[in-house]
Amino acid sequence: MEILIAVIMLGGIALLAGAVLYVCSREFAVKEDPRIAQVNALLPGANCGGCGFAGCGGMADALTKGADKGSVDGLNCPVGGGEVMSQVADLLGMAIANGEPKIAVVRCNGSCKVRPKTIDYNGLRTCAAIHACGAGETGCGYGCLGCGDCVDACQFDAIHINPETGLAEVDEEKCTACGACSKACPRGIIELRKKGPKGRRIYVSCVNKDKGAVAIKACKAACIACKKCEKECAFGAITIGNNVSYIDYSKCRLCRKCVAVCPTKAIQAVNFPAPKPETTTNVPKQETATNERKEATA
């Protein structure tokens, strides 16, 4: 009998609470656009913040609201890329300008070999700490510090410090161009650049703003702002300012003439097929010759 009372009491409370919950869920329901959840499901769900919002939810909300207003320009998920964005566009019935796929590029070529250590830093080993207390262990006040603040910032395991060169290297397969590494780098070396057809791209792998003579003293691979590349470029893609060369990737046609003339090999061309026989005989020979000469003088 006592058990029956308990069952009835509990059952009654359950029914009452259920009824209250039901009424509340109907009366106080927050009406959310169902498309937000659908868009959110399409997004990668990494919550990396690469789009500029705190997470994918914010991006989905902005996309849906943008679609209602008639424009989603400027919204792009760097991680999902064109594929995800076109799916989202289909869902929302919008045309989305297909953002060019980008990739993080580390603009420093100052490996341990070419950039000799001048001092022995003994404090906290983070890039931010070293950057705050001076030029770092080498004479270059602009180059990669090699302590991996970018590695810690990357959520995709796409950037690592190469122990041989002491420089950060981007894993092209994994990089989603979210820009976290670029923000984490206290020296602003990492830039998001157009990935290029078949991943082919050309960039100046140096940001040293010192005058050529000073820069080359600190690092043999520094851009010395000799202007050879600027003269060589037929498309006006290269500009020299603040003693450093910069290639505008929207103008660059990947002809690689600048790469050939750069005396310090500061201009990098990646993912190009092996050079044709005639260039293999010419260019690398010169390089090895100059390298040998440098070593001899050093």
Next chain:
Amino acid sequence: MNIKTFSIGGIHPEENKLTHEAETQVAPLPHQAVFPLSQHIGAPARPIVQKGDKVKVGTLIAEASSFISAPIHSSVSGTVAAIDNAIDATGYRKPAIIINVEGDEWEETIDRSDKLERLVDHPELTPEEIVKRVKEAGIVGMGGACFPTHVKLSPPPPTKAECVIINAVECEPYITADYRLMMEHADEILVGLELLMKAAKVTCGYIGIETNKPKAIALLTQKCVEVFGSTNYQVEVVPLKQRYPQGGEKQLVDAVIGRQVPAPPAIPVNVGAIVQNIGTAYAVYEAVMKHKPLFERYTTVTGKQLQKPGNFLVRMGTTMQQLIDLCGGMPEGDNKLLAGGPMMGKALTSTEVPICKGTNSVTILTDDDARRKEPQPCIRCAKCVSVCPMGLEPYLLAKLSAFKQWERAENEAIINCIECGSCQFTCPAHRPLLDNIRQGKQTVNGIIRSRATKK
């Protein structure tokens, strides 16, 4: 008698005052002098000379570019060789004026006689006139922080100064430049103090000196009675117990007048005190009475391995290498070169860094003294908490900074940190506490500033 000191925290590192009794030598003129445009807190000075211009000793070469800024005067006579980037104490190449030295010709306006000028003989010196001359002479705090002195002397209303405290503590190990200055120029310093008191419109002054300098305490106490005994100024020499960081403004105010400066943005004048370094008092005397802008200073060059450590009167712009050569050259092996003392000094990456307005010492530590030990896990002994002179919890702040918890770090008052390094000095686990806290403090300060500009 109970010797005064500040109320919380503090350490007592080994003093190593190797050059206490070494009389000041005049350093020879450099061949080339380098004047970084940013030698002070605030906006960098704006150069007003061009390549090829002839300058004399004391010629204005760069003017103040805003209220919190200071002009720079040439310390040498010669020709401007370039306005170019040169390495400075930050370790980076920053804009600087480079002058090739030719002869030693001074501006005629500078009074080079040794005659002691007294304030009573100069009724034309109103408080405004004193501040104006201090500003024009480019005087900044000579203790190392380099805050423009004229700004300190013009406190924003409604704050009102009640006293001037002269910082003659010199609590940093190794450094003796202020001590030598006191022993050699006590009369001038007291006139400088009188000028500072007049400029700040107060009649009360204190000189805080640590008890490891008994001769200076005796000398200044006697001179104070002679100079101020019959005037309406009340000046007292306050002997202080040896404790680092007593030379910090806030600690000194606490030690001398027993008032606590609240958290930033409050400054000592919020509790009625204007703190000036002893070197600043001397520079003020020279600027106001002798029309001599700030272009030379007392600097200690010291280090256990150095052959002949000494105190020097140096023209600014002289490279450290030159001073080190005067002391017998850089010792063999790995050394750590510091602008300033071992606690607060800035580690340098080059000996080509010039002496600036705030360089009170060039300290060379041996590898054994300087090299850090491998950090061990924190054992929560709270030694850092008990030595922190600002009452912070360094172990926590360091952790929060390392994990980028900026909001919590701000709530834990990370911006109160004066970066004295007592926590790191005392940590038995050799943890890089200050390295982390400094990062956090910079970031949190940036966040606070961006919040203020958004509003």
